[in-house]
Amino acid sequence: MSTSLLKKAYDPENFRREGHQLIDLLGDHLKEVFQEEKEKVIDHATPTEELQYWKNYLEEGVAGAWPEKLLEHSIHLHNPRYMGHQISPPVPLTGLTGLASALLNNGMGVYEMGAGPTIMERLVTDTLCETLGYPGEAAGFLTSGGTLATLTALLSARKRKVGHNVWENGSGPALAIMVSEEAHYCVDRAARIMGLGTRGILKVPAGKDFRIRTNLLQEVYDKAKADGLQVFALVGSAPSTATGIYDDLEILQNFAADKNLWFHVDGAHGGAAMFSGKYRQLLKGADLSDSIAIDGHKMMMMPAITTALLFRDKRDSHNTFVQKADYLLQDSSDEDWYNLAKRTFECTKYMMSLHWFVLLKTYGKGLFDEFVTTLYDLGHTLGEMVAAEPMLELAVKPMSNIVCFRYVAGESDAATLNKLNSDIRKKLLESGEYYVVQTTLGGTFYLRTTLMNPFTTKEHLQGMLNRVKHLGSGFLGK
Numbered sequence: 001m002s003t004s005l006l007k008k009a010y011d012p013e014n015f016r017r018e019g020h021q022l023i024d025l026l027g028d029h030l031k032e033v034f035q036e037e038k039e040k041v042i043d044h045a046t047p048t049e050e051l052q053y054w055k056n057y058l059e060e061g062v063a064g065a066w067p068e069k070l071l072e073h074s075i076h077l078h079n080p081r082y083m084g085h086q087i088s089p090p091v092p093l094t095g096l097t098g099l100a101s102a103l104l105n106n107g108m109g110v111y112e113m114g115a116g117p118t119i120m121e122r123l124v125t126d127t128l129c130e131t132l133g134y135p136g137e138a139a140g141f142l143t144s145g146g147t148l149a150t151l152t153a154l155l156s157a158r159k160r161k162v163g164h165n166v167w168e169n170g171s172g173p174a175l176a177i178m179v180s181e182e183a184h185y186c187v188d189r190a191a192r193i194m195g196l197g198t199r200g201i202l203k204v205p206a207g208k209d210f211r212i213r214t215n216l217l218q219e220v221y222d223k224a225k226a227d228g229l230q231v232f233a234l235v236g237s238a239p240s241t242a243t244g245i246y247d248d249l250e251i252l253q254n255f256a257a258d259k260n261l262w263f264h265v266d267g268a269h270g271g272a273a274m275f276s277g278k279y280r281q282l283l284k285g286a287d288l289s290d291s292i293a294i295d296g297h298k299m300m301m302m303p304a305i306t307t308a309l310l311f312r313d314k315r316d317s318h319n320t321f322v323q324k325a326d327y328l329l330q331d332s333s334d335e336d337w338y339n340l341a342k343r344t345f346e347c348t349k350y351m352m353s354l355h356w357f358v359l360l361k362t363y364g365k366g367l368f369d370e371f372v373t374t375l376y377d378l379g380h381t382l383g384e385m386v387a388a389e390p391m392l393e394l395a396v397k398p399m400s401n402i403v404c405f406r407y408v409a410g411e412s413d414a415a416t417l418n419k420l421n422s423d424i425r426k427k428l429l430e431s432g433e434y435y436v437v438q439t440t441l442g443g444t445f446y447l448r449t450t451l452m453n454p455f456t457t458k459e460h461l462q463g464m465l466n467r468v469k470h471l472g473s474g475f476l477g478k
């Protein structure tokens with residue numbers, strides 16, 4: 001068997017040469033998008049067109065190296081006119097930690113398969129616990145996304161709060177969790193995976209302000225009990241994905257404590273507010289939660305995908321996936337903390353701690369404060385700008401960097417307005433000058449922006465609003 005391909009593929013000098021070229025290309029790209037020399041945030045094509053393009057490319061119908069092609073065929077998060085989904089433009093340094101992590105490929109399941117990064121993970125999650133205000137016996141780990149973190153937290157909750165050990169003995173009494181109807185769909189999905197079914201997901205209505213209606217908690221809880229359900233957990237949103245509105249975590253925490261429920265905070269988007277001197281009060285009550293999830297790839301400037309899941313009591317972080325014995329009988333909560341796969345869903349995972357650790361080491365916590373505070377401030381600014389425009393209407397006064405609004409222009413027919421705003425969003429996507437997304441709240445179609453780029457200015461926001469108004473008046477023929 002010839003090994004010429006293998007020798008070529010693993011050649012260190014090829015790596016060095018191609019690596020330098022790639023870094024130069026990406027450096028130029030960053031400069032261009034920051035300085036807005038590239039007009040489009042996204043060069044939209046249909047999936048069928050895209051499929052044809054890459055099929056051609058694979059079969060060598062199109063000339064050129066893959067890095068240039070990739071830049072042309074992907075969305076550019078570092079462009080200040082990117083204001084769509086909640087993924088952050090990563091700090092360029094984390095592009096380099098990502099490279100190092102991918103190349104070294106330490107598997108992280110057991111200590112020996114990533115000694116340094118395992119300890120980094122411990123130090124980083126300890127820092128997060130302390131910043132949040134958790135007590136000394138708290139601990140956490142990193143995992144692959146907010147969705148998986150939610151499932152893990154609810155499994156821990158079930159193990160701790162339900163007398164019947166489902167993990168050991170299979171399904172037992174009918175179980176339920178309580179959560180706002182505005183929560184991210186991953187809570188619903190986790191509950192279904194756990195076998196709770198539709199009736200085990202108690203959706204508490206939200207008010208006009210899109211916050212969970214805490215005055216209904218007792219009623220929902222009582223009804224569930226009367227229906228023979230055992231409620232074991234309550235989930236709060238910090239904030240909810242669609243609107244960026246934080247639930248009143250303090251009231252939720254009180255209710256959970258009173259009923260002996262596990263209180264989980266879904267801080268996938270806004271848990272990072274713990275670093276903001278100005279906005280950390282939004283998390284009041286989270287310091288008394290049982291667990292909280294925080295996405296590194298959202299408000300912490302890291303590449304996808306990396307999520308911290310923190311537990312108020314480290315025993316819970318160790319016992320979620322324990323196969324045998326009630327954790328209460330286990331005397332040492334510190335056992336094997338350095339073998340991460342015992343505590344996480346994943347067996348192998350990438351060296352995600354490197355991003356967190358190197359950012360902390362290089363810039364300190366102040367970087368996260370600057371990022372969150374700048375963007376939440378910008379969210380408020382956009383809220384005020386929209387409120388001042390008679391042609392536009394806010395869904396709700398923003399509490400974070402997520403802002404939903406629509407073009408109304410005096411029109412009142414609901415179906416007309418939904419169609420109009422949907423058309424505006426479609427045109428925005430096709431032109432690619434600004435990237436905003438959409439959401440439907442209570443049957444009403446809204447344009448949805450998440451301000452993720454700290455270099456987006458008031459002028460960019462005004463430009464986007466002008467574009468929306470221009471498109472809207474064009475469609476209305478006014």
Ligand SMILES: *Cc1c(COP(=O)(O)O)cnc(C)c1O
Binds near residue numbers: 146184266267307
């Ligand atoms: C994004 C988000 C999630 C899901 O997190 P992933 O990292 O995308 O899996 C869960 N909850 C909230 C509130 C979110 O914003």
